[in-house]
Amino acid sequence: xxxxxxxxxxxxxxxxxxxxxxxxxxxxxxxxxxxxxxxxxxxxxxxxxxxxxxxxxxxxxxxxxxxxxxxxxxxxxxxxxxxxxxxxxxxxxxxxxxxxxxxxxxxxxxxxxxxxxxxxxxxxxxxxxxxxxxxxxxxxxxxxxxxxxxxxxxxxxxxxxxxxxxxxxxxxxxxxxxxxxxxxxxxxxxxxxxxxxxxxxxxxxxxxxxxxxxxxxxxxxxxxxxxxxxxxxxxxxxxxxxxxxxxxxxxxxxxxxxxxxxxxxxxxxxxxxxxxxxxxxxxxxxxxxxxxxxxxxxxxxxxxxxxxxxxxxxxxxxxxxxxxxxxxxxxxxxxxxxxxxxxxxxxxxxxxxxxxxxxxxxxxxxxxxxxxxxxxxxxxxxxx
Amino acid sequence: xxxxxxxxxxxxxxxxxxxxxxxxxxxxxxxxxxxxxxxxxxxxxxxxxxxxxxxxxxxxxxxxxxxxxxxxxxxxxxxxxxxxxxxxxxxxxxxxxxxxxxxxxxxxxxxxxxxxxxxxxxxxxxxxxxxxxxxxxxxxxxxxxxxxxxxxxxxxxxxxxxxxxxxxxxxxxxxxxxxxxxxxxxxxxxxxxxxxxxxxxxxxxxxxxxxxxxxxxxxxxx
Numbered sequence: 001x002x003x004x005x006x007x008x009x010x011x012x013x014x015x016x017x018x019x020x021x022x023x024x025x026x027x028x029x030x031x032x033x034x035x036x037x038x039x040x041x042x043x044x045x046x047x048x049x050x051x052x053x054x055x056x057x058x059x060x061x062x063x064x065x066x067x068x069x070x071x072x073x074x075x076x077x078x079x080x081x082x083x084x085x086x087x088x089x090x091x092x093x094x095x096x097x098x099x100x101x102x103x104x105x106x107x108x109x110x111x112x113x114x115x116x117x118x119x120x121x122x123x124x125x126x127x128x129x130x131x132x133x134x135x136x137x138x139x140x141x142x143x144x145x146x147x148x149x150x151x152x153x154x155x156x157x158x159x160x161x162x163x164x165x166x167x168x169x170x171x172x173x174x175x176x177x178x179x180x181x182x183x184x185x186x187x188x189x190x191x192x193x194x195x196x197x198x199x200x201x202x203x204x205x206x207x208x209x210x211x212x213x214x215x216x217x218x219x220x221x222x223x224x225x226x227x228x229x230x231x232x233x234x235x236x237x238x239x240x241x242x243x244x245x246x247x248x249x250x251x252x253x254x255x256x257x258x259x260x261x262x263x264x265x266x267x268x269x270x271x272x273x274x275x276x277x278x279x280x281x282x283x284x285x286x287x288x289x290x291x292x293x294x295x296x297x298x299x300x301x302x303x304x305x306x307x308x309x310x311x312x313x314x315x316x317x318x319x320x321x322x323x324x325x326x327x328x329x330x331x332x333x334x335x336x337x338x339x340x341x342x343x344x345x346x347x348x349x350x351x352x353x354x355x356x357x358x359x360x361x362x363x364x365x366x367x368x369x370x371x372x373x374x375x376x377x378x379x380x381x382x383x384x
Numbered sequence: 385x386x387x388x389x390x391x392x393x394x395x396x397x398x399x400x401x402x403x404x405x406x407x408x409x410x411x412x413x414x415x416x417x418x419x420x421x422x423x424x425x426x427x428x429x430x431x432x433x434x435x436x437x438x439x440x441x442x443x444x445x446x447x448x449x450x451x452x453x454x455x456x457x458x459x460x461x462x463x464x465x466x467x468x469x470x471x472x473x474x475x476x477x478x479x480x481x482x483x484x485x486x487x488x489x490x491x492x493x494x495x496x497x498x499x500x501x502x503x504x505x506x507x508x509x510x511x512x513x514x515x516x517x518x519x520x521x522x523x524x525x526x527x528x529x530x531x532x533x534x535x536x537x538x539x540x541x542x543x544x545x546x547x548x549x550x551x552x553x554x555x556x557x558x559x560x561x562x563x564x565x566x567x568x569x570x571x572x573x574x575x576x577x578x579x580x581x582x583x584x585x586x587x588x589x590x591x592x593x594x595x596x597x598x599x600x601x602x603x604x605x606x
Contacts, residue, residue: 100511213510214546214568214577231575250602252575289572327422329392336392338573365401365544366419366447368570372512 002052003029003070006043006059014039016062024051044069097170098376100162103133103206106198109169110136117176119143120189127267129203130220135267137197140175142189149280152272154197157232157344159204159215160369161287163361163379168198168285170380192280201232201264214369218262222249230256233284234340235265238347239298244340255342268344273351281355282348288368289337289360290328292317295349297333298341303349313357323382326362333358359383386427386439396426398542398573399438403458405533405543406473407444412527412592414491414520415484417447424455435464436539446482447523454479462539470535488588491520495561501553502563508547521551524592525565528584531594532569542572549579560585566600578602 008014018034020026028034030044037043047055059066070076095109114123120142126135141148155168175194179185188194199205203219217229227249234245240259241247248254260266272279292313295303303309310330317328329336333343349356362371362379371379389396404420412418424441431437438460446452458475495502507522508514514522529545537543546568554562562585569578579600585593 209510214570216575252577331392335390335394336397337394364420365572367508367512368544368546370508370510370512370547372508372514375512 001046001049001073002068003044003046003073004055005067005069006045006064007041008037008039008043008064011039013062013064016058016064017043017045020055020058021045024055026051026055046073097166097173097380099373100166100376101169102209103199103202106165106169107136110138110198113138113172113176120176120179121172126197126271127263129201129264130218130262131203133202133206135197135200135202135264137195137271138172140172140189140194140196142179144190147278148191148193150193150195150275150278151281151283152195152197152279152348153283153285154200154268154344155285156199156205157201157284158286159201159208159217160213161285161361162208162369163287163371163376164285165199165205166376167361167380167383168196170376171384172196172198174380174384197268200268203264204229204232216252217254218264220256220262222257230254230262232262232264233286233344234342235260235262236269236342236344236347238296238343238350239341242341243298244338245342253340259342265344269347272348272353276351276353279348279353281357282345282353283357283359284344285359285361287361287371288363288365290326290362290364291336291358291360292328292330293333293336293345293358293360294330295332295356296346297337297339297343298346300332300334302332305354309355309357312355320382324378326378326382386429386437389426389428389438391423391426393426394542394573395428395539396423396438396440398537398539399426399460399462400440400442400458401542401544402471402534402537403440403442403460403473403475404444405530405537407456407458407475407477407530408527409530409534409592409594410475411477411481412523412530413484413488413588414524414527414586415448415487416481417523417526418444418454418481419447421445421453431461433464435462437461447526448519449482452482454481471537473534485588487520492561492588495553498553501555503552504548505550506547507551521563522548524563524584524586525551525567527592528565528582528594529567529569529580531592532567532580532582532597535597536599540573543569544572546570546577554583560587560590576602 014037017037021034027046110123114121120140122139123136126137155164179189201218208215217231219228220230221228231253234253234255237259241255245255246253256262260269294309313330317330320328345356345358400423408418421443427439429437440458442456444454455478456475461472463469507518525548526545533543548567550566552564554564556562565582567580569580582597583595585595
């Protein structure tokens with residue numbers, strides 16, 4: 001389809017054009033109605049592809065000059081629409097951070113990110129999942145002679161919370177695109193290293209793409225393969241198995257056969273334990289609900305640095321709200337949500353990491369886990 | 385005497401979710417879904433031998449037009465002991481809800497004139513997409529799920545509609561539209577995903593009715 005631009009010069013031309021509009025049922029963009037076509041005034045008219053030649057012939061025959069304003073309307077429409085999913089896609093030139101990506105694409109993305117930003121980013125092996133998938137985190141670290149404190153962030157501990165891995169990827173992209181130009185980010189990197197684990201529960205995430213969108217746990221088999229999955233966020237060694245869990249594999253909050261029974265839990269816990277003296281802040285990203293949660297879930301007794309924890313969280317919630325007005329509630333899990341034991345956030349705090357938070361991203365329940373892609377950008381921007 | 389409950393407290397947000405579900409059922413249509421924007425105030429009263437009563441001040445938003453909000457007060461009474469009695473909910477809306485007659489009638493006529501019964505799956509899809517022509521079908525499920533949520537809530541549950549697995553229109557000889565839905569409810573407290581079947585009747589002048597509903601066994605994962 002094409003769009004023509006014509007300026008009629010005589011009344012006969014106007015009449016002819018009006019005639020063409022009505023007989024060929026053409027789509028008039030400007031003016032709105034054929035009766036408003038005037039000599040000396042712009043006419044924009046859209047012509048379906050099969051009629052383009054006929055139109056051109058008729059205009060030539062009547063000595064009406066025209067210009068092709070848009071030679072391919074469909075192409076223009078396609079370019080302005082969000083890209084359709086095509087697989088497999090190269091990454092990250094043109095990597096779309098406003099789409100959800102399956103695990104193979106996230107692996108490719110990590111490799112590319114390190115390759116394209118090798119002065120800042122290194123990819124590190126953490127361990128293997130139940131189904132033998134390799135777990136990697138990205139270390140974002142500005143070369144310096146001083147040892148820096150670490151901020152650890154993991155995403156995707158629960159498979160169905162797709163906005164979470166999307167946020168980790170967004171976060172990395174933002175840091176890397178802006179660390180030279182944004183003074184805040186550049187100051188962060190002078191003093192801190194970021195360690196980002198984009199998908200913790202890889203097996204579960206893959207399962208939620210291929211088999212069951214609302215899957216939560218990992219994919220460890222129990223009872224001779226008649227039941228699958230441990231809730232990784234009930235599997236850490238923080239008052240494990242005491243409250244807010246189930247000992248039954250068929251439950252979504254099954255805590256596993258023992259603390260750190262799952263390879264994914266062990267891979268993360270062993271690493272963080274080793275580095276704990278340098279880790280300033282532990283962040284774990286979930287959805288949904290719009291909360292910033294502080295320790296503990298296993299008891300209502302507040303942590304030792306409770307005031308400071310709350311203060312920082314409240315400032316974060318205020319900053320978040322400042323962006324798009326999204327309101328986040330702040331407080332300890334046991335009061336705001338429910339009791340739960342074995343969470344990674346509680347465990348991180350218990351082993352001595354002073355700042356430990358769970359973020360529950362958008363939304364409030366209208367879409368829940370199945371957050372539409374058009375909310376990826378605003379969610380990530382405000383959380384950033 | 386009723387005591388203030390901190391707004392962020394889990395119990396307050398569960399009562400608010402329940403009240404919202406009930407309200408949505410009573411006032412919703414394929415052209416209007418209501419969701420909780422914020423909880424303004426919550427008080428709780430323990431009534432001996434009866435149960436726990438919550439007094440709530442809520443702000444609700446129109447799912448299709450987030451800028452359109454309405455305030456509301458609600459009372460929720462969870463009955464002690466007997467788990468089979470659904471909570472009592474009463475509410476008062478402080479203001480008018482947007483009139484959806486036109487959209488409702490367009491949808492009604494569209495479905496009435498279908499030659500083959502409407503059938504659809506996975507609304508929204510995995511990426512959160514809902515085709516525009518399915519939006520009223522989705523909202524109708526949202527409204528009807530308010531009934532199921534109301535009937536099955538306790539102080540230890542917080543339900544939300546997670547997804548429509550399947551919907552099938554059932555042709556009727558009378559003026560009502562009938563849809564057979566299989567939905568998935570998410571309970572925030574247990575984190576469970578619960579399949580639920582519901583038969584939904586609707587007519588623009590007669591509102592939404594759930595004539596039959598049943599909890600389905602959890603599909604055991606392989």
